[in-house]
Amino acid sequence: MTQREYQKLAARKRPASPVAADCAWAFCVGGLLCAAGQLSADLLRQAGMPLPQARLTASLILVTFSVLATVLHVYDDVGRRAGAGLSVPITGFANSIAAAAIEFKSEGLVLGMAAKMFVIAGPVLVYGMAASVLYGLIYWVVGLF
Amino acid sequence: MPERKGQHTVLFSSRPTILGAAAVVGKKEGEGPLGPQFDRVFEDTTLGAKTWEQAESALQREAATLAIQKAGFVPSQIHFLFAGDLLNQCIASTFGLRELGIPLFGQFGACSTMAQTMAMAAVFVDSGAADVCCAVTSSHFCAAERQFRFPLEYGSQRTPTSQWTATAAGAAVVGIGGKGVRLRAACGGRVVDMGVTDVNNMGAAMAPAAADTLARFLTDTRTVPAEYDLILTGDLSAAGAELFCELTQQRGLRVQDRYNDCGLMLYDRRTQDVHAGGSGCGCSAAVVCSHILREIGAGRLHRVLFIGTGALMSPTSCQQGESIPGIAHLVLLSDD
Structure with a gap:
């Protein structure tokens, strides 16, 4: 049997992911998170906070809860089911940093925790910043004409 | 004396005996279908250690110490240790077993390590190079996750298709004579690479190696699957x-009616959320060093072909786009 034939066989025998259930979980959990964020922002607005600060504070509230859930060993259990519903919102970013910080503490505060804290979030930061620079350049060039 | 039969099979004429064996596991494995058969179940998977690596070392030390004790020996009577694990530089073995003071041959066969170390111990004992040897291996879910995948x-x-790395260790003390399960033959595994690159489907990466080793063993020994109770x-x-x-x-071999896999035996896949099943050196080590040896001892099984399977990738090789080669070592366990 050639490598190609075997890979075809292995692909045929591979059980498919439960896409419908995964999507339902992601939709519900992601939707709930966004609703919670919106609710926080609205409440803050009602309490008299200006809109930009209210939106920023709503994000901070979600980040805080995400880190707390990570520390309390709850986040990974929900994440296993919710998938992208939990990882795409800002909660996923917070979890990836907090989880790495906890995990690599055993290698020390400098070479472990601090150095490896961005092991998952790092690429998001690098390419996120690179993309924003590129976008800024395009925006600037277009503005010249 | 060990005698080569055919191309890659070694027969052990003195029929080395497993004089004592031990399997120690973590909480999840203790809750599985084989739970009551393990020598110790650690509810606290840190084993009181500060790091997961130290916890795995403690697990391996516990398995080796128990097996030596059950065989009726003290560590100084064991001539050689054959040990390995999944952690970089096999630190679970070297750190866990350092205080036993027994010469140690470090082994790396990924998850096939139990079969590999059993074969090495049998070769040493059968050749007369040693009277008593101990084969031991381990894996720890948390230590493996942080090395191979993501933070916990x-x-x-x-x-x-992803598998759950077992928090478990198994050890077998191999000597001559006495009562116990016999090691009759071993067949060395080749590195077989069918180009599988999915790290979440290591079963697919290892299956060709297992089939290759089984076919070569049967050819070398001129036997058929029906002559064994369990593959x-x-x-x-x-x-x-x-x-x-x-x-x-x-390949024309019918194994379905006498086949099982340790990764499918260790956990209840319906209730324990382990997806495709168990993996890791400790998975087959714990199943063989408890349930299988006990079944042979009780006469419910007579001849068992144990094929340890390993995926030989590292995080570096995967990130560099390499495929995942597999390896499978075989040992024949028998009641006579």
Whole structure:
């Protein structure tokens, strides 16, 4: 049997992911998170906070809860089911940093925790910043004409 | 004296005996179907250690110490240790076993390590190079996760083919004479690479190696699967086990009616959320060093082909786009 034939066989025998259930979980959990964020922002607005600060504070509230859930060993259990519903919102970013910080503490505060804290979030930061620079350049060039 | 039969099979004429064996596991494995058969179940998977690596070392030390004790020896009476694990530089073995003061041959065969170390111990004992040897290996879910995948608390989703690294260790003390299960033969595994690159489907990467080793052993010994009560692979789990059956069938070997996989035996897949099943050196080590040896001892099984299966990748090789080669070592366990 050639490598190609075997890979075809292995692909045929591979059980498919439960896409419908995964999507339902992601939709519900992601939707709930966004609703919670919106609710926080609205409440803050009602309490008299200006809109930009209210939106920023709503994000901070979600980040805080995400880190707390990570520390309390709850986040990974929900994440296993919710998938992208939990990882795409800002909660996923917070979890990836907090989880790495906890995990690599055993290698020390400098070479472990601090150095490896961005092991998952790092690429998001690098390419996120690179993309924003590129976008800024395009925006600037277009503005010249 | 060990005698080579055919191309890659070694027969042990003195029929080395497993004089004592021990299997120690973590909480999840203790809750599985084989739970009551393990020598110790650690509810606290840190084992009181500060790091997961130290916890795995403690697990391995516990298995070796118990097996030596059950065989009626003290560590100074053991001539050589054969040990390995999944951690970089095999630190679970070297750090865990350092205080026993027994010469140690470090082994790396990924998850096939139990079969590999058993074979090495048998060769040493059968050749007269040693009177008593100990084969030991371990894996720890938390130590493996942080080395091969993501931080424990990271909320990632697993694929249906992903496996659960067992928190477990197994040890077997091999000597001459006495009562116990006999090691009759071993067949060395070749590195077989069918180009599988999915790290979440290691069963598929290892199945061709297992089928290759089984076919070579049967050719070398001129035997057929029907002459064995059980053909047991290490940790192919659901997807890999199916592929193994398919590959053996294509070679004209019928194994389905006498086949099982340690990765499918260690956990209850319906209730324990382990997806395709168990994996890791400790998976087959714990199943063989408890349930299988006990079944042979009780006369319910007579001749068992244990094929330890290993995926030989590292995080570096995977990130560099390399495929995942597999390896499978075979030992024949018998009641006579």
